[in-house]
Amino acid sequence: MLSMATQQNALTTIGFDADDTLWQNEQFFRMTERHFAELLSAHVEKEHLLERLLEAERRNLGAYGFGIKGFTLSMIETAIDVTGGTVPSELIGKILAAGREMLSHPIETLPHVHDTLEALAGRYRLVLITKGDLFDQERKLAQSGLGDFFHAVEIVSDKSRPTYQRIFARHGDGAEHAMMVGNSLKSDVVPAIEAGSWGVFIPHELTWVIEHVEAPTAAPRFREIGHLGELPALLSEISNSGRTS
Numbered sequence: 001m002l003s004m005a006t007q008q009n010a011l012t013t014i015g016f017d018a019d020d021t022l023w024q025n026e027q028f029f030r031m032t033e034r035h036f037a038e039l040l041s042a043h044v045e046k047e048h049l050l051e052r053l054l055e056a057e058r059r060n061l062g063a064y065g066f067g068i069k070g071f072t073l074s075m076i077e078t079a080i081d082v083t084g085g086t087v088p089s090e091l092i093g094k095i096l097a098a099g100r101e102m103l104s105h106p107i108e109t110l111p112h113v114h115d116t117l118e119a120l121a122g123r124y125r126l127v128l129i130t131k132g133d134l135f136d137q138e139r140k141l142a143q144s145g146l147g148d149f150f151h152a153v154e155i156v157s158d159k160s161r162p163t164y165q166r167i168f169a170r171h172g173d174g175a176e177h178a179m180m181v182g183n184s185l186k187s188d189v190v191p192a193i194e195a196g197s198w199g200v201f202i203p204h205e206l207t208w209v210i211e212h213v214e215a216p217t218a219a220p221r222f223r224e225i226g227h228l229g230e231l232p233a234l235l236s237e238i239s240n241s242g243r244t245s
C-alpha cells in the first residue's frame with residue numbers, strides 16, 4: 001500500500017517544450033542566418049553581422065517576444081544598421097521573404113518522440129509548454145500529428161518560475177507533482193526546478209546562445225537524458241525511488 005508521503009510525491013503531470021525537444025527548429029534559424037549573411041556579404045563580414053543581429057535580438061526580446069516575426073524584424077534592423085541606412089528596399093524584400101519561408105518550413109519530429117508520447121499519454125497528464133509566435137506554434141503542432149497526446153497546450157511569452165507554477169496548478173496537481181522536459185536549461189529546466197518540479201534536460205546539438213546557462217547539477221530534481229526515448233525508464237526510476245523512501 002502506498003504511504004501518504006509517497007502519494008504526496010507522486011508525479012502526475014509532464015510538461016514538454018516543443019522546439020528542438022519534439023521537433024527541429026533552431027536549424028531553420030541557422031539556415032536563414034547564413035542566407036542573411038550572403039545577402040549582406042557586400043557590406044559586412046558574416047561574423048560581425050551575426051554579432052550585430054544577436055545584439056538586436058537581445059534588445060528586441062522584451063518588445064517582440066520569441067519567434068520568427070521578431071527575428072525577421074531584427075534582421076531588417078541589423079541590415080539598416082550595418083549599411084548606414086543605405087540598404088536597398090529590394091534587399092529588405094528578400095529578408096522578409098526569408099522570414100516568411102521560415103513560417104512554412106516542414107515539421108521534422110525528433111527520434112523517439114511519437115512513441116514516447118504515445119506510451120506516456122495514458123499514464124500522465126501531458127502539457128505542451130512553448131514560447132514563440134502563436135500562429136507558428138499552432139501550425140507546427142497541427143502538422144506534427146502529436147496534438148492528441150496533450151491534455152493541454154500553453155503558448156507563453158516567457159518561461160519563468162511563476163509560469164510553471166501557474167501552468168502546473170491549472171493543468172495538474174501543482175508544480176511539486178510535475179516534471180518539465182526540454183532542451184533549454186534556461187527556459188525549461190532551471191525555472192521548473194525553482195518552481196518545485198523535476199527538470200529534465202535533453203541537450204540538442206543546436207541551441208540558441210541566449211538559452212545557455214549552467215546546468216543545476218546540485219539540484220536533487222535535475223536529470224539529463226540523451227533523447228526522449230530514455231524518459232520512460234527515468235520515470236520508472238523516480239517512481240520506484242519514491243516508493244522506497
Ligand SMILES: [Mg+2]
Binds near residue numbers: 017020021
Ligand atoms: Mg526548445
